Amino acid sequence: MTPAVALAVPRARWRMxxxxxxxxxxxFGVALLLVAWQxxxxxxxxxxxxxxxxxxxxxxxxDLIRKGVLPVYIADSLGRxxxxxxxxxxxxxxxxxxxxxxxxxxxxLSPLLKFxxxxxxxAWIPIFVVWFGYGVKTIVLALIYVVFFPVLYxxxxxxxxxxAVLVNAVRSLGGxxxxxxxxxxxxxxxxxxxxxxxxxxxxxFRGLVFGEIIAAKTGVGYLIFEGAQSQQTARTIAGxxxxxxxxxxxxxxxxxxxxxxxVQRWGLTIDAADRL
Amino acid sequence: MKAGRTExxxxxxxxxxxxxxxxxxxxHVVDYPAYMLPPxxxxxxxxxxxxxxxxxxxxxxxxxxxxxxxxxIGMALAxxxxxxxxxxxxxxxxxxPLLSFLQAIAGIAWVPLTIIWFGIGNGSVIFVIANTIFxxxxxxxxxxxxxxxxxxxxxxxxxxxxxxxxxxxxxLPGALMQILLGMRTSVAYxxxxxxxxxxxxxxxxLGYMTMEAxxxxxxxxxxxxxxxxxxxxxxxxxxxxxxxxxxxxxxxxLLQR
Numbered sequence: 465m466t467p468a469v470a471l472a473v474p475r476a477r478w479r480m481x482x483x484x485x486x487x488x489x490x491x492f493g494v495a496l497l498l499v500a501w502q503x504x505x506x507x508x509x510x511x512x513x514x515x516x517x518x519x520x521x522x523x524x525x526x527d528l529i530r531k532g533v534l535p536v537y538i539a540d541s542l543g544r545x546x547x548x549x550x551x552x553x554x555x556x557x558x559x560x561x562x563x564x565x566x567x568x569x570x571x572x573l574s575p576l577l578k579f580x581x582x583x584x585x586x587a588w589i590p591i592f593v594v595w596f597g598y599g600v601k602t603i604v605l606a607l608i609y610v611v612f613f614p615v616l617y618x619x620x621x622x623x624x625x626x627x628a629v630l631v632n633a634v635r636s637l638g639g640x641x642x643x644x645x646x647x648x649x650x651x652x653x654x655x656x657x658x659x660x661x662x663x664x665x666x667x668x669f670r671g672l673v674f675g676e677i678i679a680a681k682t683g684v685g686y687l688i689f690e691g692a693q694s695q696q697t698a699r700t701i702a703g704x705x706x707x708x709x710x711x712x713x714x715x716x717x718x719x720x721x722x723x724x725x726x727v728q729r730w731g732l733t734i735d736a737a738d739r740l
Numbered sequence: 741m742k743a744g745r746t747e748x749x750x751x752x753x754x755x756x757x758x759x760x761x762x763x764x765x766x767x768h769v770v771d772y773p774a775y776m777l778p779p780x781x782x783x784x785x786x787x788x789x790x791x792x793x794x795x796x797x798x799x800x801x802x803x804x805x806x807x808x809x810x811x812x813i814g815m816a817l818a819x820x821x822x823x824x825x826x827x828x829x830x831x832x833x834x835x836x837p838l839l840s841f842l843q844a845i846a847g848i849a850w851v852p853l854t855i856i857w858f859g860i861g862n863g864s865v866i867f868v869i870a871n872t873i874f875x876x877x878x879x880x881x882x883x884x885x886x887x888x889x890x891x892x893x894x895x896x897x898x899x900x901x902x903x904x905x906x907x908x909x910x911x912l913p914g915a916l917m918q919i920l921l922g923m924r925t926s927v928a929y930x931x932x933x934x935x936x937x938x939x940x941x942x943x944x945x946l947g948y949m950t951m952e953a954x955x956x957x958x959x960x961x962x963x964x965x966x967x968x969x970x971x972x973x974x975x976x977x978x979x980x981x982x983x984x985x986x987x988x989x990x991x992x993x994l995l996q997r
Contacts, residue, residue: 485833486833489830489833489834490833490834490836490837490838491837492834493833493834493835493836493837493838494837494838494841496834497838513856514856514857568751571747571748571751571752572751572752572754572755573755574752575752575753575755575756576752576755576756576759578974579970579974580970582970582973582974582977583966583969583970583973584931584932584935584969584973586932586935586936586939586947587935587947587950587965587966587969587970588966589939589951590939590950590951590953590954590962590965591950591959591962591963591966593954594775594776594954594957594959594962595776667932670847670848670932673848673849674848674936677848677851677852677940678939678940685849688849688852689852691852692852692853692855692856693852697853697856700852700853701853703849704845704849704850704853705845707844707845707849708841708842708844708845709844711844711845712840712841712844715844
């Protein structure tokens with residue numbers, strides 16, 4: 465005789481993980497916008513020049529890839545961005561440390577630096593155009609400018625706030641100036657450099673697009689501008705979408721891993737206002 | 741303390757003096773076409789001229805009015821949206837990826853499109869500023885609500901606070917500090933967007949004034965514009981926003997930096 469065993473058979477229930485649910489909901493939000501946009505096109509009843517449909521944008525996108533324009537433009541934009549960030553960061557760090565080492569130099573230069581930091585790079589573009597003409601030189605200079613000041617300023621700030629106790633400790637243990645620089649100044653300047661770079665990365669990306677709108681013949685910013693100029697509005701929107709993905713890509717692939725490896729590991733905080 | 745201040749002031753003035761002296765001496769040392777860097781007297785002359793005919797004041801007022809309009813629209817949209825995202829998980833899940841994407845293209849990239857929609861002028865510029873400020877303020881609103889201590893949340897709820905009362909008594913005051921602190925950053929982004937969009941799509945304003953001067957190679961106009969853009973921002977940041985912070989967040993004893 466078999467005892468009646470009430471086996472608690474778990475009901476096969478398909479449960480989504482929280483992540484999948486989130487991704488699905490997010491996709492739903494995007495789909496919602498696309499559908500609303502497509503449906504609103506006949507309701508608005510304007511020409512594709514004024515209000516193109518998502519389908520038009522998709523066509524423009526395929527067209528841009530097929531003609532080989534898009535890869536070239538993206539490469540050009542990223543190249544300019546990398547050069548601007550690279551040179552701007554390097555100069556900012558070097559000058560930040562050099563100025564920060566001397567109290568008097570720091571005192572003397574900080575009002576000017578604050579003013580130049582406050583004077584947005586956008587305002588320099590007209591004078592750069594007069595001096596260097598419309599072209600890559602103007603864009604790269606504006607990018608170097610916009611990266612240089614946040615990096616310099618934050619580096620300077622953290623060099624100046626390096627604890628004197630540590631400096632004295634290294635010196636009393638017989639360390640020279642080089643040792644102070646290497647064991648105290650550089651490590652304490654690092655958070656400033658990273659904060660500055662993080663701030664600069666966002667400003668520089670916007671600066672890049674603006675510079676390309678004003679003064680380029682290639683690049684994603686130029687694509688956005690040129691599409692509107694030649695009445696191919698779908699191209700403009702395709703360009704904006706590419707720009708969005710580029711920034712999200714830069715943020716996800718470079719900035720976030722970089723922050724995780726440095727700032728978060730050391731328990732520092734960072735104010736990334738251009739991130740939701 | 742007093743001696744330190746004088747020292748800082750004197751030292752801090754030195755680089756500015758050095759720049760002016762270099763600028764005055766440069767034409768005698770290096771040979772360059774006069775239009776590339778006009779003498780200081782030309783900039784001062786243009787400043788006097790544009791003050792007398794009122795065009796300078798007109799451009800400054802136009803820029804500031806647009807910034808104010810864009811700021812008001814952007815904040816008015818950002819705070820309710822931010823509250824909705826921060827208070828409801830479903831709303832957050834559905835709209836967060838979309839908004840992150842739109843945030844990545846916020847600002848100046850909209851100008852070519854807004855020129856088609858609104859033409860050259862106020863409409864385009866205000867749209868871009870409002871768009872820029874919206875996303876910066878949205879971030880701060882969401883962050884503000886998320887940093888309200890859970891204990892406070894529970895306390896209000898356990899006393900029966902819900903619905904509109906929860907919002908007015910807890911969420912808004914709790915998030916207010918971050919919203920106020922975030923205004924400074926939002927306006928920094930907005931100012932940048934203002935100058936940039938006026939250069940492309942303006943018919944007046946400081947950005948328009950400097951970009952317009954490029955055509956006529958009037959560098960004295962550009963330099964004057966740059967100085968005013970820099971000084972105005974310093975005044976706004978140091979005087980207006982610092983005062984707001986001191987009067988509100990600082991006075992409530994919440995400032996922690």
